[in-house]
Amino acid sequence: MSDLPRKAVTRTAKLATLPLGFAGRATWGLGKRIGGKSAEIVTRELQQRTADQLFKVLGELKGGAMKFGQALSVFESALPEEIAGPYRAALTKLQEAAPPMPTRTVHAVLVERLGEEWRELFVEFDDKPSAAASIGQVHRAVWHDGRAVAVKVQYPGAGEALLSDLTQLSRFARLLGPLIPGMDIKPLITELRDRVSEELDYALEAEAQRAHAAEFADDPDVVVPEVVHQGEQVLVTEWMEGVPLAEVISGGTREQRDRAGQLLARFLFSGPARTGLLHADPHPGNFRLLPAAAGAGGSGAGIEVGAEGEEGGAGAFRLGVLDFGTVDRLPGGLPDIIGEALRTALAGDAQAVYDRLCEEGFVKGSIDLDPDAVLEYLLPIIEPTAVEEFTFTRSWMREQATRIADPRSPAHQLGKQLNLPPSYLLIHRVTLSTIGVLCQLNATVGLREELESWLPGFLAKPAPDDGAGIEAEV
16 A cells, blocks of 8 residues: 555545545446335445445545544444444444555654664564554554553654645535434534644643553553653554453443443543543544453453453453543643533523523523523433433434434524533533443443542532531530
8 A cells, every 4th residue: 555645636536536436326326226126225235335435535544534534433323223334334443443554654754753773672563553543553562671562653744634634524524414414514524623733743642641641550440551752753652452442342241331331431530630631532442441450561361352251340340541642631620510510400400500501601692592491402411410320322322313403303493502612612522422432332331420529510519617517516
């Protein structure tokens, strides 16, 4: 395979094959119908061909196109099952793999960033990548001190490619819309474009990963690899074995799915409270399931996906977290209004919920809404927080997506009048994406427990002690 295409005209031409391919396959489908095949069979074949082409084009381009594919993959739970089936396999591939960068290109980057004698830094270096993602690929190696390490090498021209791809994809947003019915694709692409510059900066990524690794160093539930070395286009971290979350989704036991879901929710809400940072790329490729004794550099032995009765039970599993290239900086943790709005909504206090949403800009000053209607809109969405345990399913996710997306629905009409302040864009996307992964896992999760422990404002503040109790005792 050739190097990552960098010229805008080349990449635009490849992206243009997506809408052209849609049209061509529609014509092919009509021909099959005329030839006597049933509509159901033709539709299934058509969707499979579309999924195959989507993976091929986005995977070859990497860059922003690949990032877009990863973003879409966490929303597949919202698709109607007859559409989701053919796309699921192709989109899942985007989470774990992509066509690799040529070895000569990898070596050229290492020479440029680590020096002519770069091989002396390693005892071993595997030229075959272990993973390929949107802006770089990862090679397994052994550092000169004997540690197993992951070497992330950024694709040459990745920055230019990211911005170019996302600009071009925004022009095709209307044609790509049917991939996720009811979702407005263009704002998703715009938001991705606004964030890619941070992901290209390995110094920022190393800083965020070091902060998480230090905070979670002795954590019984979460493992974050240490940063070993950081350069402009090269990032070396400790290697982490484990079962990719995508494999747990496709073949994990009930115990594995529930434990992975619980830890994913715990990491989502505890991370900002403990580090002031929100891991903002929660697609399954960035998580591993580890046995209790494993850590960075440890073995993944002890977890067999689909195997029942692992020694130590569900509590033996830990969640490994990778890729801190995209984070939201929240020095005070998640905003109090999220917890406060959830608490007052669950209490049925429509006016209090509405007032807080107005204060924070979720309802613009020029718009007047019925507080009871707003509460009615919110309650089905926050159902998982109202109970001790909730089972996240694709059917529940599709039900919510349909309710909000249907133009005939009161929820759709009200939702159009709500506003999402820019400072909440990333929090909103991460939350939705995490819920999408929980639905893919079909996990039963005690979400309320995590909110009570980590979400500011979710628990009512105790009334101030005015001393009356002491005086009464005296």
